[in-house]
Each structure stands twice: as C-alpha cells, then as structure tokens.
Amino acid sequence: MSRDRVNPLDYSRKTWMRLCMGFTFVFLYFPIVSLIAFSFNDSKRNITWQGFTLYYYEKAFANAQLHEAFLNSLIIAATSTTVSTILGAMLGLSLYRFRFPAQGPYEGMVHLPIVIPEICMAVAMVAFFATVNMPLGLATITVSHIAFSIPFVAVVIRARMAGFDHALEEASYDLGASQWQTFWNITFPYMKPGLLAGALLAFTLSLDDFVITFFTSGPGSTTFPIKIYSMVRFSVTPEVNAASTVLIVLTLALTMVALFVQSRSQGNQHG
Amino acid sequence: MVDNNTIISIRDVVKRFGSTVVAVNDVSLEIKQGEFFALLGPSGCGKTTLLRMLAGFESPTEGQILIDGEHMEGVEPNKRPVNMVFQSYAVFPHMTVHQNVAYGLKVTGTPKSEIDDRVRESLSLVQLEAMAARKPDQLSGGQRQRVALARALVKKPKVLLLDEPLSALDAKLREQMQIELVHLQKSVGITFVIVTHDQNEALSMADRIAVMEQGDVLQVAPPSELYEYPNCRFVADFIGKMNLFDGTVAGIKDGKVLIRVDEFADQLSNLVLPHNEHAKGEVGIAVRPEKIRLDENEPEDQQVRLKVKVTEVVYYGDESHLFLESTGGARFAANLKNEARDTHAEIVSGKELWVSWRPEDTLVLSS
Ligand SMILES: Nc1ncnc2c1ncn2[C@@H]1O[C@H](COP(=O)(O)OP(=O)(O)OP(=O)(O)O)[C@@H](O)[C@H]1O
Ligand SMILES: [Mg+2]
Numbered sequence: 001m002s003r004d005r006v007n008p009l010d011y012s013r014k015t016w017m018r019l020c021m022g023f024t025f026v027f028l029y030f031p032i033v034s035l036i037a038f039s040f041n042d043s044k045r046n047i048t049w050q051g052f053t054l055y056y057y058e059k060a061f062a063n064a065q066l067h068e069a070f071l072n073s074l075i076i077a078a079t080s081t082t083v084s085t086i087l088g089a090m091l092g093l094s095l096y097r098f099r100f101p102a103q104g105p106y107e108g109m110v111h112l113p114i115v116i117p118e119i120c121m122a123v124a125m126v127a128f129f130a131t132v133n134m135p136l137g138l139a140t141i142t143v144s145h146i147a148f149s150i151p152f153v154a155v156v157i158r159a160r161m162a163g164f165d166h167a168l169e170e171a172s173y174d175l176g177a178s179q180w181q182t183f184w185n186i187t188f189p190y191m192k193p194g195l196l197a198g199a200l201l202a203f204t205l206s207l208d209d210f211v212i213t214f215f216t217s218g219p220g221s222t223t224f225p226i227k228i229y230s231m232v233r234f235s236v237t238p239e240v241n242a243a244s245t246v247l248i249v250l251t252l253a254l255t256m257v258a259l260f261v262q263s264r265s266q267g268n269q270h271g
Numbered sequence: 272m273v274d275n276n277t278i279i280s281i282r283d284v285v286k287r288f289g290s291t292v293v294a295v296n297d298v299s300l301e302i303k304q305g306e307f308f309a310l311l312g313p314s315g316c317g318k319t320t321l322l323r324m325l326a327g328f329e330s331p332t333e334g335q336i337l338i339d340g341e342h343m344e345g346v347e348p349n350k351r352p353v354n355m356v357f358q359s360y361a362v363f364p365h366m367t368v369h370q371n372v373a374y375g376l377k378v379t380g381t382p383k384s385e386i387d388d389r390v391r392e393s394l395s396l397v398q399l400e401a402m403a404a405r406k407p408d409q410l411s412g413g414q415r416q417r418v419a420l421a422r423a424l425v426k427k428p429k430v431l432l433l434d435e436p437l438s439a440l441d442a443k444l445r446e447q448m449q450i451e452l453v454h455l456q457k458s459v460g461i462t463f464v465i466v467t468h469d470q471n472e473a474l475s476m477a478d479r480i481a482v483m484e485q486g487d488v489l490q491v492a493p494p495s496e497l498y499e500y501p502n503c504r505f506v507a508d509f510i511g512k513m514n515l516f517d518g519t520v521a522g523i524k525d526g527k528v529l530i531r532v533d534e535f536a537d538q539l540s541n542l543v544l545p546h547n548e549h550a551k552g553e554v555g556i557a558v559r560p561e562k563i564r565l566d567e568n569e570p571e572d573q574q575v576r577l578k579v580k581v582t583e584v585v586y587y588g589d590e591s592h593l594f595l596e597s598t599g600g601a602r603f604a605a606n607l608k609n610e611a612r613d614t615h616a617e618i619v620s621g622k623e624l625w626v627s628w629r630p631e632d633t634l635v636l637s638s
Pocket of ligand 1: 288289292293294312313314315316317318319320321468
C-alpha cells in the first residue's frame with residue numbers, strides 16, 4: 001500500500017495543491033479557450049452558441065483593413081526586434097563586462113522602462129516626438145517599440161552571460177585569436193540562446209503592444225491590436241475572435257520554434 | 272649577464288592593484304630553457320598574478336619581463352610566444368575536441384593540411400586521438416585537462432604556463448597526471464611554469480621551485496635543496512613537516528655554535544651544532560620529523576637526545592605519526608615506520624620514549 005503514501009515534497013499529489021493548480025488553469029486558459037471556440041460560432045451577435053462555421057475566418061482573411069493592420073504590425077515587430085536585439089545585446093554585454101563609475105545608477109536607469117507604467121512611457125514618447133517635430137506614424141511606433149524592448153533584451157542577455165566563464169575568452173585570446181575573433185568564435189555562440197530568447201520577447205512585446213502604440217500611431221499606421229480594438233468597439237462579432245485566434249496561433253508557433261531551436265543548441269553546446 | 276639559456280627573465284617586477292593591494296612585490300627570477308619551474312605558495316601570495324603577467328593578461332606596475340630575450344611590455348597575449356592552461360581548463364564547450372585543439376591554429380591562419388597533422392600529433396601526445404570527435408561534456412575532468420594541454424601544446428609555445436592544473440582532479444588521478452606531465456614536459460622539451468599551492472606537487476614535479484609569500488619570492492632552489500636547506504622559517508615550515516623551536520646563540524667554541532633552547536633547558540643546557548653563518552642572536556632551530564630517531568632506552572651514541580612522552584598517535588598504515596612532548600614543554604612530531612606487524616601496537620599515548628637526532632641534521636634559521 002506504499003503507493004498511497006504521499007511524500008512531504010510530493011506536492012503534485014496533495015489535494016489542496018491540485019485544487020490550486022486546477023483553479024489557476026481555469027482562470028488562465030478558460031477565456032482563451034472560449035475565445036477560440038466562439039470564433040467558430042455561427043452567430044453574428046456571438047452571445048450564445050449557434051453552430052459551427054468557418055465563415056468568420058473567411059471574412060477576417062478577406063478584410064483588407066485587417067490585412068493592412070497585420071502587415072503594419074509585422075513590419076514594426078520585425079524592425080524593432082532586429083534593432084532592439086542588437087542594441088539590447090550590446091547593452092547587456094557591456095553591463096556584464098565592464099565596471100565603470102556610476103554603474104549602479106546607470107543600470108537602474110536602463111531597467112526603468114520595464115517598471116514604469118506603460119502609460120507614462122507612452123505620454124513621454126508622444127511629448128518627445130512633438131518636441132523633435134516627428135510626425136506620428138509607423139516610424140514613431142517602431143522607435144517607441146525599440147525603446148521599450150531594449151531593456152528586456154539586455155536583462156535576458158545579462159542573465160545569460162552571468163554563467164559565462166571569462167577564462168574561455170582569455171583562452172581564445174591566449175591561443176592567438178584577436179578580440180574580434182574571440183567575440184565571434186567564443187562569446188557569440190554562448191550568447192545565442194539568450195539572443196533568441198531576447199528577440200522572441202521583443203517580437204511578442206511589439207506584436208501585441210497596445211498602449212504605447214495607440215499613443216504614437218498616426219493616420220494610416222493602424223496595427224493589428226489597435227484594429228481589433230476598434231472592431232470590438234463597433235461590435236463583438238466572431239470575426240474579432242477569429243482574428244485574435246490567428247494572432248494566438250502565430251505567437252504559439254513562434255514560441256515553439258524558439259524553444260525547439262534553443263533546446264537543440266543546448267543539447268549541442270551544453271549551455 | 273644574460274645567459275643564453277634563460278627563456279624568461281623577470282626583473283624587479285611589482286604589481287599593485289589599486290593603491291593598497293601589492294600582489295607581487297619586487298620579484299626577480301630567471302627561468303631556464305627546458306626547465307620545469309614551479310611557483311609555490313599559500314593562497315593569495317601572488318602566484319596567479321605573476322603567471323598572468325607572463326601570459327600578458329596583467330601588466331607589471333614596475334619592472335620588466337623578457338621572454339626569449341624580448342621585452343614583453345605592450346605585447347598582447349595573442350602575440351606572446353607562451354600559452355596557458357587555465358585552472359578551469361576553459362575548454363570551448365561548443366567545439367569538439369578536434370576543433371578545440373585546432374582553434375589556435377585556425378585563428379592564426381595556418382593552412383588546413385598542416386592543421387590536421389599537428390592536431391593529430393598533439394592529441395596523440397596526450398593520448399586522446401580516440402576522442403577527437405567528442406564534445407567536452409562527454410569527457411571526464413582528466414580528459415578535459417588533456418584537451419587543454421593539447422590545445423596549448425599544438426601552438427608549439429616557447430613556454431607553457433599552467434595555473435593549478437591538477438587542483439580540480441581527485442587524488443589518484445592527480446598523482447597519475449603529475450607523472451604524465453613530467454614525462455610530457457621532458458618529451459616535448461618546452462619550458463613549463465606551473466603554479467601550485469600543493470608542496471608535494473611542486474616537490475615531485477619541478478626541477479626548480481620558487482617559494483612565494485605575500486608577493487615576495489623567498490627562496491628559489493631545486494626540490495631537495497628547498498627541503499633540506501630552507502633559508503628561512505617560512506620556507507622551513509611551509510615545505511613538508513617541521514619541528515621548530517626558538518633558540519638563542521650562547522657562544523661559539525672550537526668551530527661549533529652553542530645554542531640555548533628554553534624548552535630543552537631542563538635536559539640539555541646547550542645544543543652543540545656545526546658552525547653556521549645564520550647563527551647570530553635569536554635563531555630558529557628546526558629538525559624534520561623523519562630525521563628524529565625513537566628509542567625505548569637512552570641512546571648513548573647520540574649527542575642530541577631528550578626524554579619525551581607520547582601524546583598522540585596517528586596511524587597511516589605504512590607509518591604512524593607520533594606527537595611527543597618533553598618535560599620542558601618541547602613538542603615534537605616524529606614518524607614511526609611500521610616495520611613489523613605489531614610495531615604500532617607497542618606505541619600508545621603516555622608511553623615514555625627517547626628522541627634523538629644528529630647535530631648536522633639540525634637547521635639553524637635566522638628569525
Ligand atoms: N584583479 C584584482 N584586483 C584586486 N586585487 C587582486 C586582483 N587579482 C588579485 N588580487 C589580489 O592579489 C593578491 C594575489 O592574488 P593571486 O590571485 O595572484 O593569488 P594566488 O597566489 O594565485 O592565490 P590562490 O592560490 O588562492 O589562487 C590577492 O591578495 C588578491 O586578492
Ligand atoms: Mg591562483
């Protein structure tokens with residue numbers, strides 16, 4: 001009967017723990033599951049279940065405005081991910097590597113965008129663009145996204161580098177490699193999983209950002225989340241659900257690709 | 272004054288970190304071509320700092336370093352004719368054993384055909400040919416260290432620097448690697464400079480040893496000279512085990528020195544020792560445990576003899592280490608060879624014995 005005995009650390013077999021987990025899962029996933037389910041609802045008002053249809057997917061895919069918004073989102077996300085990953089990686093690396101005066105305050109400031117309310121950041125951005133006389137549009141959205149993504153990438157890279165053995169760089173340098181060769185041959189391969197994680201974070205942050213994007217967008221620069229918001233204000237049709245479901249599937253797929261690449265590179269290089 | 276045989280010369284080198292930490296304090300050393308040289312000292316004495324200055328990772332605050340007759344000031348680590356084996360081995364985790372060893376040749380633009388030959392040769396030197404395709408995480412600690420060795424040796428450096436290369440290995444493997452390292456060094460003929468805090472390691476491997484303490488080099492000598500003729504109290508105490516006493520020179524007579532040791536005074540008024548230039552004023556008197564003879568009865572033939580009581584016995588199988596105390600309070604450590612099966616059983620705490628040694632085995636150290 002030893003099967004029934006619960007070990008002190010066997011939390012997954014304790015009833016209260018299971019109840020907690022059950023609740024968490026329901027709260028986390030019920031809205032998403034219902035959102036996806038109702039995207040197949042054959043009802044314009046989308047309040048009660050009327051029957052299965054793919055009609056609203058067709059409708060969403062045929063919606064030119066939704067197309068344009070989606071394309072805008074992709075352009076912004078791709079640009080901001082590329083730029084913020086490069087800059088964030090450089091920042092994270094220098095925070096790990098160098099000791100300089102006032103490093104503490106500087107690090108605190110770098111992390112500020114992570115902690116300050118998004119609305120403050122949004123207002124600050126708009127004020128900034130007004131002072132430099134930059135018309136609001138795709139460019140301003142992209143710049144804002146780069147600005148708030150950099151610290152996230154930097155934090156990820158810095159955490160990754162904390163486990164790095166500096167002697168590896170010294171060994172490379174000692175064996176005749178230049179600093180540049182050492183970076184690309186030794187440091188960069190080690191950073192790669194961190195870069196991937198940082199880039200993915202930046203991409204998803206950009207793709208679904210609403211507040212900052214809403215403030216910094218101008219005419220003709222509607223992004224996917226903003227478009228959905230305006231559709232919801234009009235009426236909650238299954239078309240909105242369908243569009244959101246596409247976004248969910250897309251993010252999930254990206255995450256899975258990233259995890260797969262990461263696990264493979266970890267299997268190869270043990271780090 | 273420069274000897275053609277000298278490969279490294281360290282001249283009046285000082286290294287300070289900030290304004291307070293003096294890691295290396297005015298060190299001058301000459302290391303000869305083909306020598307197995309050890310830097311030995313307790314933790315924090317500046318061994319690693321000195322080695323890193325040779326490799327080029329630190330630059331001396333004062334003084335000069337010459338390698339093969341050339342000034343190394345301003346020469347970057349990747350341009351120096353030396354290579355280093357790191358304490359953590361620093362084997363590149365994302366490369367195979369072959370790629371690790373080839374790395375140093377590849378980055379300096381060695382032709383591909385030559386790389387393969389030299390890598391194979393270097394791997395066979397450390398008996399790792401069979402593991403060429405493996406990744407470091409599929410190797411044991413000892414094998415990883417061999418990769419680090421092969422990777423440095425493939426560059427054919429003039430000097431190989433090793434920072435505590437054996438400290439991460441278990442005792443058995445360490446002993447085996449000590450022997451292998453010595454063989455390797457003799458077969459490749461490259462000068463090895465090894466850093467260690469383990470005196471046995473230094474004694475068993477090195478041709479010459481520099482003992483360091485708090486940034487100073489106290490003595491540079493071959494192992495046997497260091498062990499038998501330490502030049503100061505620190506070296507005497509640091510290398511091997513030593514019985515140390517405080518003494519005062521009482522006089523010189525017929526080419527002999529008379530030294531009074533308070534702890535012996537109840538049994539021996541003066542130690543009569545061969546003349547020694549250190550014998551002035553306050554001195555340290557030292558004798559190795561294995562030089563001490565143990566007898567049950569008073570040994571009439573020995574000039575230095577004291578009656579003692581056994582306070583503790585530590586059994587090691589082949590030997591027992593005895594701790595003894597005289598009535599005057601002098602404490603001795605002595606070794607007892609367990610020559611017969613029941614030798615050890617006769618020696619128990621509280622037993623009275625005689626210790627004695629030859630006057631010429633006594634060291635007189637200036638304080
Ligand atoms: N980068 C540094 N900055 C400041 N102080 C340092 C630095 N590197 C070493 N030191 C100091 O210099 C002294 C000598 O250090 P070193 O690493 O050379 O000692 P070591 O003999 O190798 O000791 P161990 O056996 O513990 O490795 C120490 O007191 C150490 O704290
Ligand atoms: Mg050290």
